Amino acid sequence: MNAPMSIQSCGNCGLSSMWALTQLEMNRLGGIIKKSSPYQRGESIFRQGDAFSSIYAVRAGMVKTTVVNANGAEQITGFYFPGELLGLNGLHEKAYLGTAMALETVSVCEIPFAKLDELSAMLPELRRQLMCRMSQEIADEQNMMLVLAKTSAEEKLGSFLLRLSHRFKRLGFSDTQFRLTMLRVDIGNYLGLAVETVSRTLTKLQQRSVIKVEGKEVTILDIAGLTFLNSNGEQSAKPIALD
Amino acid sequence: MNAPMSIQSCGNCGLSSMWALTQLEMNRLGGIIKKSSPYQRGESIFRQGDAFSSIYAVRAGMVKTTVVNANGAEQITGFYFPGELLGLNGLHEKAYLGTAMALETVSVCEIPFAKLDELSAMLPELRRQLMCRMSQEIADEQNMMLVLAKTSAEEKLGSFLLRLSHRFKRLGFSDTQFRLTMLRVDIGNYLGLAVETVSRTLTKLQQRSVIKVEGKEVTILDIAGLTFLNSNGEQSAKPIALD
DNA sequence: TGGAACTATTGATCTGGATCAATGTTCTAC
DNA sequence: GTAGAACATTGATCCAGATCAATAGTTCCA
Numbered sequence: 001m002n003a004p005m006s007i008q009s010c011g012n013c014g015l016s017s018m019w020a021l022t023q024l025e026m027n028r029l030g031g032i033i034k035k036s037s038p039y040q041r042g043e044s045i046f047r048q049g050d051a052f053s054s055i056y057a058v059r060a061g062m063v064k065t066t067v068v069n070a071n072g073a074e075q076i077t078g079f080y081f082p083g084e085l086l087g088l089n090g091l092h093e094k095a096y097l098g099t100a101m102a103l104e105t106v107s108v109c110e111i112p113f114a115k116l117d118e119l120s121a122m123l124p125e126l127r128r129q130l131m132c133r134m135s136q137e138i139a140d141e142q143n144m145m146l147v148l149a150k151t152s153a154e155e156k157l158g159s160f161l162l163r164l165s166h167r168f169k170r171l172g173f174s175d176t177q178f179r180l181t182m183l184r185v186d187i188g189n190y191l192g193l194a195v196e197t198v199s200r201t202l203t204k205l206q207q208r209s210v211i212k213v214e215g216k217e218v219t220i221l222d223i224a225g226l227t228f229l230n231s232n233g234e235q236s237a238k239p240i241a242l243d
Numbered sequence: 244m245n246a247p248m249s250i251q252s253c254g255n256c257g258l259s260s261m262w263a264l265t266q267l268e269m270n271r272l273g274g275i276i277k278k279s280s281p282y283q284r285g286e287s288i289f290r291q292g293d294a295f296s297s298i299y300a301v302r303a304g305m306v307k308t309t310v311v312n313a314n315g316a317e318q319i320t321g322f323y324f325p326g327e328l329l330g331l332n333g334l335h336e337k338a339y340l341g342t343a344m345a346l347e348t349v350s351v352c353e354i355p356f357a358k359l360d361e362l363s364a365m366l367p368e369l370r371r372q373l374m375c376r377m378s379q380e381i382a383d384e385q386n387m388m389l390v391l392a393k394t395s396a397e398e399k400l401g402s403f404l405l406r407l408s409h410r411f412k413r414l415g416f417s418d419t420q421f422r423l424t425m426l427r428v429d430i431g432n433y434l435g436l437a438v439e440t441v442s443r444t445l446t447k448l449q450q451r452s453v454i455k456v457e458g459k460e461v462t463i464l465d466i467a468g469l470t471f472l473n474s475n476g477e478q479s480a481k482p483i484a485l486d
Numbered sequence: 487t488g489g490a491a492c493t494a495t496t497g498a499t500c501t502g503g504a505t506c507a508a509t510g511t512t513c514t515a516c
Numbered sequence: 517g518t519a520g521a522a523c524a525t526t527g528a529t530c531c532a533g534a535t536c537a538a539t540a541g542t543t544c545c546a
Contacts, residue, residue, distance in 0.1 A: 069389055077385045089385060091378030097385070117371065121364050128360065134377040135334030141384040142320045142332060142340070146312055148391035149435035153533065184494060192392035194534055199495055215494090215542090396503065427524060437504055442525050444503095458512080458524090 025123050032115040035059075039102040045086065048099045052090035054110045058082050061106030062181040067098040076190040078141075079103075079182060081167045088137055103181045148192055153201045156191045158226045161211065165220060176220045268366050275358040278302075282345040288329065291342045295333035297353045301325050304349030305424040310341040319433040321387075322346075322425060324410045331380055346424045391435055396444045399434045401469045404454065408463060419463045 034054075038061075039045060045056055048067060063080040077098055080086055090096045091113070120127035147159045169175035180187070188198045205211045210226050212219040220226060281304075282288060288299055291310060306323040320341055323329055333339045334356070363370035390402045412418035423430070431441045448454045453469050455462040463469060 067385070067389065069393065073393075075389050075393060077388060089378055089382040092375040092382070093378075097382050117367070117374070121367060121370065124360070124364060127364065127370075131360070131374075131377070132335040134374070134381065135332055135336075138377065138380050138384065139332040139335070139340050141381065141388060142310070144388055145320060145384060145391060146310065146318050148388060149433070150312065150316075150318060183492095190392065195494075196496085196535080197533055200533090203495080426522095438524075439505080439526085440503055446525075 022125065025126055028119060028123065029111075029116075029126065032112060032119065033057075034110040034112075036108060036110055038105050038107045041102055041104050043102050045100040045102065045106070045108055046096045048096055050096045052087065052094050052096055052113070054112045055088060055116070056086040056100070056108045056110055058084050058086065059107040059109055062103040063100050063106055063108075064103055064182060064186060065098045065100050074189070076186055078144075079190070082171060085133055085137070088134055103186075153191075153193055153197050154205070156193060157187075157198065157201050157205070160187065160191060161218065161220065162223075162226060165223075176223065178218060180216045180218055268369055271362060271366065272354075272359075272369065275355060275362065276300075277353040277355075279351060279353055281348050281350045284345055284347050286345050288343040288345065288349070288351055289339045291339055293339045295330065295337050295339055295356070297355045298331060298359070299329040299343070299351045299353055301327050301329065302350040302352055305346040306343050306349055306351075307346055307425060307429060308341045308343045317432070319429055321384075322433070325414060328376055328380070331377055346429075396434075396436055396440050397448070399436060400430075400441065400444045400448070403430065403434060404461065404463065405466075405469060408466075419466065421461060423459045423461055 045063065058080050060082055063086060064076055065078045065080065065086065066074045066076050069075045080100075086100045086108070087096060089098070116126075116130070120130055143163075147156055151159065164178065164180075165175040168178045182190075184198050185195045187193075188195045191198070193201075202211070202213050205226075206213050208225070210220075210222045212221055288306065301323050303325055306329060308320045308323065308329065309317045310320055312318045323343075329343045329351070330339060332341070359369075359373070363373055386406075390399055394402065407421065407423075408418040411421045425433075427441050428438045430436075431438045434441070436444075445454070445456050448469075449456050451468070453463075453465045455464055
């Protein structure tokens, strides 16, 4: 069983399966969705400051979102998988608060928000799904805040790998063997660690036979070991919280 | 000009002014809102794991939300001011993902979510406001992630104080003099710092005449100095991002 | 196919903040 | 009021991870 070279979702924007909409609802939604041509690695889907008009559903490939922080440096705010929504944080500002950039060849569905809003008045399930997605995004970020606030480099990387694992599984891929689409420097940036620390920590976990790392390919050998990590590299009593 | 002993919002749950609804909409919304008796310090409004049924609008006083993390320790996920909404992260799980606890005497409005959802089908502006609030919550948390991921103790505390300052201002209070309702240990927990570091950093900022601290009362003396902090305690070129 | 730029790993050193410890201060309840 | 508990500050020490530096491996394109 090989890890995929890149992740692809199936169906209409990956929404049909994940949104649990009726056929009628899907058809109506389909009517407002625009499929755009694929983005190549490094291309941006929208940019910080652009006027907000649409949210985007990732169809295939991975996307990172970044903001330019106080010092003019780029800070990564998230990685997005197929089926996930981009741009949900721009509603209230009428502008995108960050830049969404393809990490590999990516295709997305553009969903004009005004139309989605109209439609959601008529389709209760769509409205609920949309709110649930936003709720999930809030919950997910709170989870990430926990990781950032409390943990050692090992815990941060452990949680990071577990989160990726869960999301790959949700997409129907192996949850024990997958590809780190993003660069080491991106991981460090996201987790608040120096690249060197990311590298060293991956090596350390490999030496302890918790994971195997070959370039971008990662295999989780001991998921319990990864789950029960604590700041001393010892086993802790309870798993690291997820989702 | 004295700092308030506790913050109180005016109007119907503080929603009328902040939600920009028509009188009709407010009346309809008012019909489904329950006002509960005040909570005393330390009392919880809802608890992690409770079945999700309502969101809550803070009317008066400050609230903290916490989750129990992997090690059984309590981790603070946010502080909430009057006018802000609690429980938005529970939608998709049908359960509250954390505990909301009063930091002082607090009153809230309970808004049953099922009814709010129904109503939002009919009232476009209400629907939009609700989504905007969720969007804002997402944006706010991303901002917090930036603080947690990148910054030194000084930057973290600087950003924290600035965020508080902005929110007090939004409520119509002084943005340069206010009361830290939460304990030092809460601040440390929230920011991923030891209590001792919080204390030392506040002292350091005071010695540099950026702020004045007297117990829970804080005065911002040099808002630019606080804004332009970077990890060296030097001035950086651009302000720390907010909201 | 070569080499320039980018990416990753590993080593050596330094430092900011955690931790441990002691003391001071502010609440709260009786 | 006062005692005890809870909270906050300050000092001393130590270590995880940042930073600096060198090298090795990859990718990309001319």
